[in-house]
Amino acid sequence: MAVALLPIQNTTLVVPRRPISIRILACESSTSMAKTNTVRVAAAQMTSINDLSANFNTCTRLVxxxxxxxxxxxxFPENFSYMGAREGESLKIAENLDGPIMQGYCSLARESNIWLSLGGFQEKGPDDSHLYNTHVLIDETGNIRSTYRKIHLFDVDVPGGMVYKESSFSKAGKDIVAADSPIGRLGLTVCYDLRFPDLYQQLRFQHKAQVLLVPSAFTKVTGEAHWEILLRSRAIETQCYVIAAAQAGWHNDKRESYGDTLIIDPWGKVVSRLPDRSSTGLAVADIDFSLIDSVRTRMPISEHRKPFDFWKCASQ
Structure with a gap:
């Protein structure tokens, strides 16, 4: 899809040159919401810092x-509201979902009449030493529709980079979450989840997802090596749109994120991206439900897929 780049308030907005006529098909779920003929989505790229007000102002402008x-x-990407600069900072600002930070974003959604996908919020955890890395979905009336607590925690010694141990301050979630929205049935994930295809397979085949959300703060080293490859793989394997909102650039003197916010269609084609991996801005694309239907009909993997108990182990 051809795109034009428009500078808006010192950010970059990527939009289609011409409106795309979209035929909306019924969601595979019997509980799906009614669709309009044109469904447009935006993915934000930003550089969050350890300042709640500054990050909220950036989010407001992007909304x-x-x-x-x-x-x-x-x-929005992981850590949209806060990116700690020192150990323990994120724990200090963590709060419940009915606290003032999240309620500010609920008001923003309501006042702007738009749904918000807020990936990687520091939700207060089960004890004073842990928080939940929570993906929050808010509707246009300002109500929280769904929450997903990140299942796979980033405990990694990045080659040539830093050592990360998310489990030292975060508690892993246990539930797979999908939710209906104006842009289809959404599968909610966060960042490091991207490396675990079983989660996305379940979102597609058990939970009937059409669009997969992957808010992230990928490191520069892992992003350069694997970011786009993994995202396109998840789109191809599940025949879903993948929306990957990314943190970008230097957050402080120790932490740099890769950037490269992408929207990918069910055939694995990148349909929108920010050309500058370090900029703040939006990638915008139209969700084409007829394309989802076409890809799934022509390549009917849901019919050919074998259940786990089909396979027999040959080893003794």
Whole structure:
């Protein structure tokens, strides 16, 4: 899809040159919401810091731009509201979902009449030493529709980089979460989940997802090596749209994120991206439900897929 780059308030907005006529098909779920003929989504790229107010102001500006572009939902990256600069900072600001930080974003959604995908919120955990890395979905009336607590925690010694141990301050979630929205049935994930295809397979085949959300703060080393490859793989394997909102650039003197916010279609084609991996801005694309239907009909993997108990282990 050809795109044009428009500078808006010192950010970059990627939009289609011409509106795309979209035929909306019924969701595979019997509980799916009614669709309109055109469904547009925005994915935000930003550089969060350890300042709640500054990050909220950036998010507010990006929401206004998404609304102006006609998006029904805007996806924000992991740690959108806060990126700690020192150990323990994230734990200090963690709060319940009915606290003032999240309620501010609920008000933003309501006042802007747009859905928000807020990936990687520091939700207060089960004890004072742990938080939940929570993906929060808010509707246009400002109500929290769904929450997903990150299952796979990033405990990794990055080659040539830093050592990360997310489990030292985060508690892993246990539940797979999908939810209906104006842009289809969403599968909610966060960052490091991307490396575990079984999660996405379950979102597609057990939970009937059409669009997979992957808010992230990938490191520069892992992003350069694997980011786009993994995202396109998840799209191809599940025949879903993949929306990957990314943190970008230097957050402090120790932490740099890869960037490269992407929207990928069910055939694995990148349909929108920010050309500058370090900039703040939006990637915008139209969700084409007829394309989802076409890809799944022509390549009917759901019919050919074997259940886990089909396989027999040959080893003794």
């Amino acid at each position: 206004k731009e998404a609304v102006a572009a006609g998006a029904k939902l805007i996806c």
